[in-house]
């Protein structure tokens with residue numbers, strides 16, 4: 001008899017915990033979703049909590065590069081059909097931290113990645129596409145964030161476009 005009463009009390013206790021309004025999340029001041037990131041200042045939403053956006057590793061994916069028919073000097077990119085052989089260099093503070101192989105003869109190329117970067121506060125992130133040639137490179141299209149802000153990171157998707165073409169990418173906290 002005594003043990004049966006004990007079990008009933010335990011069940012009541014569990015039910016009471018279950019209906020507790022989400023006081024825990026409010027107490028931490030960090031409830032958020034990654035789909036619509038409402039974190040502020042230098043924070044970003046990771047696993048439903050606002051955490052420091054910097055000194056953190058990010059994964060860059062789905063870099064889509066589109067360049068015009070001619071290169072920056074107005075000439076065809078290459079002999080033959082003229083299309084470039086695009087490749088990516090990813091630079092943090094001017095240092096190459098990741099690179100892709102080149103893709104032959106395309107004006108539009110998607111680089112799936114993933115490419116990993118670790119970003120300190122105030123870092124400059126440059127994603128540069130070049131046309132690989134037998135004797136070097138022709139500069140093509142770059143997308144530079146100097147510095148990359150928490151706002152940029154919370155957007156998780158960045159786009160640059162202009163007369164040199166367009167470059168977009170996804171960037172997510174790992």
Ligand SMILES: [Ca+2]
Nearest residue numbers: 077078133138
């Ligand atoms: Ca070329």
Ligand SMILES: [Ca+2]
Nearest residue numbers: 078085132133
């Ligand atoms: Ca080329």
